[in-house]
Each structure stands twice: as structure tokens, then as C-alpha cells.
Amino acid sequence: MDLLKKAWQKDTHSFQQVSENEIYRMIHKRSSSIVKWILIISILEFVFWNVISVMYLGDSYIRKKYGNEIFEYIREINTIYNIINYTVVAVFIYLFYRNYKRISATKSTKQLMSDILKTRKTVIYYVWFNIVFFVVGTLVILYVQLNYDSKFASLMQRIHNDTGYMVLCKSLGIVFAFMLLIVIAIWLFYKLIYGILLGKLSKNYKELQKIDL
Amino acid sequence: MSENLEQSFVKQLKENQNIIHKICRLYTNGEDAHNDLFQEITIQLWKAFPKFRGESKFSTWAYRVALNTAITLYRKSTRSVATISYEGQKHFLSQEDYNFEEEEQIKLMYQAVHQLNDIEKALVFLYLEDKDYTEISETLGISEVNARVKMNRIKGKLKKILNP
DSSP states (O other): OHHHHHHHHHOOSOSOOOOHHHHHHHHTSOOOOHHHHHHHHHHHHHHHHHHHHHHHHOHHHHHHHHTTTTHHHHHHHHHHHHHHHHHHHHHHHHHHHHHHHHOOTTSOHHHHHHHHHHHHHHHHHHHHHHHHHHHHHHHHHHHHHHHHOGGGHHHHHHHHTTTTHHHHHHHHHHHHHHHHHHHHHHHHHHHHHHHHHHHHHHHHHHHHHHHTO | OHHHHHHHHHHHHHHTHHHHHHHHHHHOOSHHHHHHHHHHHHHHHHHHGGGOOSSSOHHHHHHHHHHHIIIIIOOOOTTOOOOOOGGGSOOOOOGGGOOHHHHHHHHHHHHHHTTSOHHHHHHHHHHHTTOOHHHHHHHHTSOHHHHHHHHHHHHHHHHHHHOO
């Protein structure tokens, strides 16, 4: 090993040397680092989920989907919804930006890795928040529909008469199955992105952690 | 001012480029990948250069950024395709330094190190560069004692690979 060390240190002429001009050219090229990809994907996610929630909560969409009858109710819920949504988005963007700014190649390897993972986690939490928000929202609207929409009144009547009980169970079952399917799809999608983007990093991070155990 | 910064960076990088070449050779196979990683490390070094205040040597600082890039930040760009084993890689050696035995040894060494994982490679690299365990532990972010223990284990592993 010591012999090798000496040989290694002498081994300085064995590489094709890069000229100053080439270095100049290199520093003006764009990086293709993983951090850049994380930033792009994270911004896309923020945009995507925001577009979804704006579409889902827009006035005209609500009127079309639910009709005039319960429009006022839904709009009230909607206002609360929007306030929560925008507050949370602002907080998440701030947290994301703070974590992102912390990433620096001059830190120790372990610190760098943990900073990158933290930044990604912020986005993941944001996505989970959206899923929970989506599920809760759907349930609240369902509740409003069942209680205030005349289209559902006959169904409610039948439930009170005990004959519609099965119908209610069935429709609730379909709603839950549908939501579960969406959550699973999103979860799988994230597993995939995570695997491609951070597989190597997580493996190396675990390796470093193992050394310090 | 920024022109000066650029000049001083390019000059120092040119003088210290062998550090980066060695890391590239450890972490890649083939010339294309080598050059691609070299470029990414250069970009990362340049991006971090304004923070470099000359408290430490340029090379010490470069070790950290270069290893971080190789282990963590670097993603193979799509243009690197075929992997050529490095035996087929061009090897430039100035005539007066040519020493067949040492050359062979280094070649075997690289072969052995290629079988280690990314973190182990980093430890071996810093060890071969004659860094002390304080610096190794600070660069990787692990404790000094554990760096020593791990290094001993890697040495054993390398010995097994080299003399089966």
C-alpha cells in the first residue's frame, strides 16, 4: 500500500492536460448536476399542484359541476380552502428556497447529501399535503351535496327509509376506491422519480451513515 | 474584477488539474465519461469559487468540491454512451518518468479500486493523496476514529482483491 502511495503521487504526468482556453470554455457551459434537476422538477411540481387546485376550486368550474343550488355553500368553503392553500404554498416555497440555498458543494459530503435530501423532502411534504387536502375537500363537498342538494334529496329520503342504505354504501365505496387509486398512482410515480433521481445519492448517504454507526 | 477572478481561477485550476483527473479516473470508465465529469467538476468549482477566500490551499478546497461533485452532484449526461474499459484508454506519460513497474502497479490499483463503492473510493483517494484523518473526516463528514477504522477495512479489502 505504501509503495502504491508513492507511485500514485508520482503519477502526475499521465493525464492529457487541459489548456487554459478549454477551462475558459468549460466554465461558461451549463451544469447538468442533480441539484439543477431537483430544482426543475420541484418547480414543475409546485406549478402542477397549483394549477390543479386553482382549476378544482375556480368559481365557474364549481357552478358548472354543482349547479346554482349549492353554489353559495361551496363558495364559502372555497374561500376558506383558498386561504389555507395559499398560506401553505407560501410557507412551502419559503422552506424550499431556504433548503435549496443551503446546498453547497463546499460542505462535507455527508452534509451536502443531507441538505439535498432535505430539500427534496420539502417538496414531498407539499405533495402529501395536497393529497390530504384533496381527500378532505372531496369529503366536505360530498357532505354538502348530500345535505343541501335537491338531486340528492331523494337518495337521502330513501336512506331515511332504510331502502337506500346499500346505494349509499356503494357510492361511498366507489368514491373511496377512486381516491385510493389516485393516491397509489401518485405514490408509485414518486417512487419512480425518486429512484431515478436520488437512488445513487440515498445509497451513498446510507453508506456514510453506516461508517459512523 | 470578475475578469480577474476568472483569470486567477483558470490559472489555479490548470495547475491543479491532476487532482481532478485522478478523481475522474476513479469514478468513471472511458474517455467520454472522464471528460464529462471533468467538465462538471470544473463548473462546480467555478460556481463555488467566489466563496473560496484562500484560507486553505486551492488544492485542499478543490478536493472537497471535486469529490462532492463526483459522488453526489454528478449525473451522467446523455451524450456519454459507450464505455471503454480504461485499459484501452490513452495513457500519456512523459518519457523521462516512464517506469514500467510503477505504471503496471497503478493500473492494477485502479482496477482494484474500481470494485469499491463510491464512498470507499473517496477514502482511498484521500489516503493516497496523503491526507491525514482529520482532513479525511472533515471532507466526508464522518468522525475521525471511524474514518480510520473504515480505511483499515478497505485496505484489507484491496489486499484481497490484489492478491487473491
